[in-house]
Structures are given as structure tokens and as C-alpha cells.
Amino acid sequence: MNAAMDPREAVLKRHRKGLVQVYTGNGKGKTTAAFGQALRAIGQGCRVLVIQFMKGRKYGEFLAAEKYLPNLAIRLSGLDSFVMRDNPAPLDIELARQGLDLARQAVLSGDYDMVILDEINVAADFKLIPLADVLALIRDKPAGLDLILTGRYAPPEIIALADTVTEMREIRHHYNAGVKDRAGIEY
Ligand code: ATP
Ligand code: MG
Numbered sequence: 001m002n003a004a005m006d007p008r009e010a011v012l013k014r015h016r017k018g019l020v021q022v023y024t025g026n027g028k029g030k031t032t033a034a035f036g037q038a039l040r041a042i043g044q045g046c047r048v049l050v051i052q053f054m055k056g057r058k059y060g061e062f063l064a065a066e067k068y069l070p071n072l073a074i075r076l077s078g079l080d081s082f083v084m085r086d087n088p089a090p091l092d093i094e095l096a097r098q099g100l101d102l103a104r105q106a107v108l109s110g111d112y113d114m115v116i117l118d119e120i121n122v123a124a125d126f127k128l129i130p131l132a133d134v135l136a137l138i139r140d141k142p143a144g145l146d147l148i149l150t151g152r153y154a155p156p157e158i159i160a161l162a163d164t165v166t167e168m169r170e171i172r173h174h175y176n177a178g179v180k181d182r183a184g185i186e187y
Contacts, residue, residue: 017143017144018141018142018143018144018145018146018147019146019147019163019164020138020141020146020147020148020149020161020162020163020164021037021146021147021148021149021162021163021164021165021166022121022148022149022150022154022158022159022162022164022165022166023148023149023150023151023166023168024121024150024151024152024153024154024159024165024166024167024168025152025166025167025168025169025170026152026168026169026170027167027168027169027170027171027173028168028170028173029168030150030151030152030168031059031061031118031119031150032061033150033166033168034050034116034118034148034150035050035061035116037114037116037148038050038072038114038116039069039072041113041114041146042069042071042072045071046071046113046114046146047071047073047111047112047113047114048071048072048073048112048113048114048115048116049073049074049075049106049111049112049114049115049116050072050073050074050075050115050116050118051074051075051077051099051102051103051106051115051116051117051118051120052074052075052076052077052078052118052119053077053078053096053099053117053118053119053120053122053123053128053129053151054077054078054079054083054092054096054119054122054123054128055076055077055078055080055118055119056076056078056079056080056081056095057076057080057187058076059187060183060184060187061074062074062076073112075099075102077095077096077098077099077102078092078095078096078099078119079091079092079095083126083128085126088126088127088128092128093128096123096128096129097128097129099117099120099123099129100120100123100129100133100134100137103115103117103120103137104133104137104140107137107140107141107142107145107147108140108141108142110142112145113144113145113146114145114146114147114148115145115146115147115148116147116148116150117147117148117149117150118150118151119150119151120134120149120150120151121149121150121151121152121153121154121155121158122151122152122153123151124155124158125151125152125153125154125155131155131157131158134149134158135157135158135161138158138161138162139161149162
């Protein structure tokens with residue numbers, strides 16, 4: 001087969017410029033939108049890494065990737081417990097910083113075509129990680145790499161660097177009608 005037929009190469013050729021995308025806002029759908037983008041990229045032969053800040057549990061996407069998607073790597077970089085905005089546990093901070101170090105290595109490694117930093121906006125807003133380091137990561141990314149940042153409270157400095165910013169706005173959420181977290185919907 002001609003090397004030019006390799007689907008990943010074809011995608012990379014089309015990808016003259018890697019994009020920075022931000023999914024923020026208080027409505028449901030930010031993390032799942034990012035994973036939808038990952039699925040699309042994987043289907044086109046791209047190598048994708050997701051780092052999940054402030055999460056310590058294997059959500060459905062993680063379980064699906066383990067089972068069916070070898071080109072989708074997911075790393076958890078948090079605890080499976082609520083982070084207190086004004087009083088985060090030292091381990092919350094430590095794990096978030098490890099996640100940021102991993103993100104920087106991954107972004108600069110050339111091993112991935114797309115890197116998704118799930119909930120990193122929240123980690124920056126809660127000051128678990130320095131905002132300046134996130135901005136540096138965005139600025140230093142290789143030109144062809146697609147970078148996606150999710151989470152509520154995206155700082156304006158991150159928004160300013162993004163090519164695409166989508167705000168999920170809550171119109172209604174089933175949680176407010178008393179519907180509990182559900183496997184396959186929330187996690
Ligand atoms: P999802 O992971 O379903 O795409 P999300 O990433 O937009 O949601 P987060 O802000 O990361 O949402 O919150 C994670 C959890 O909170 C999810 O279980 C989600 O269903 C729930 N959630 C999201 N938006 C709301 C809301 N407006 N009210 C209550 N719960 C919400
Ligand atoms: Mg989310």
C-alpha cells in the first residue's frame with residue numbers, strides 16, 4: 001500500500017494547523033463532547049490521549065476505551081472525591097500537578113495527534129495548578145497538535161488563546177428534578 005494512503009498521514013496532511021478547543025459553561029455535555037471529538041479523531045487514524053484532572057474513577061469512556069479503543073489512552077489524575085474549592089487536599093494539588101507534568105510531556109512528545117485535558121479549566125480555576133503553566137502549555141504546543149480543554153469556569157486567559165470556544169449553557173438538568181447520577185449518563 002502506498003504510504004500516502006495511510007489514514008493518519010492523510011489526516012495530518014489536512015491538519016495544517018492543530019486547533020485549541022475549549023468546552024466550558026454550566027450545562028451538561030463538556031466532557032462527553034470532548035470524547036466525541038476523540039472518537040472522531042480515532043476513526044480517522046489519530047492517536048489520542050485524554051488526561052482527566054480531578055477524576056479518580058473509570059467512567060464509561062475509560063471502560064469503553066480499555067475494551068475497544070487501543071488508540072485512545074486515558075490517564076486519571078485525581079481522586080474519586082469532591083475537591084473543595086477553597087480548601088483542596090494536598091493530594092488533590094499533587095495529583096493535578098502530576099497531570100499537568102504528564103500533559104506537558106505528552107504534548108511535546110510528538111506521540112499524539114490530539115490531547116484532551118478534561119476538567120483542566122476547573123483545576124486552574126481552583127488553583128490546583130498554576131494558570132500560567134496551562135497558558136504556557138497552550139502556547140508551546142506543536143503546531144499540528146489538536147488540544148482540547150474542558151471544564152466549567154474556563155479562565156478568560158485560556159479562552160483568549162483558543163480557536164474554538166463552546167459554552168454549554170444549562171437550560172434544564174434532570175439532577176434538579178431529583179434524578180440521581182446514572183451509569184452510562186453521568187459516569
Ligand atoms: P458530561 O460529563 O455529562 O459531559 P460535563 O462534563 O458537562 O458533563 P461537569 O461540569 O464536568 O459536566 O460535571 C460532571 C457531572 O455533573 C456529570 O455527571 C454531569 O451529568 C453533571 N452535570 C453537568 N451539568 C450539570 C448541571 N447543570 N446540573 C447538575 N449536574 C450537572
Ligand atoms: Mg466534565
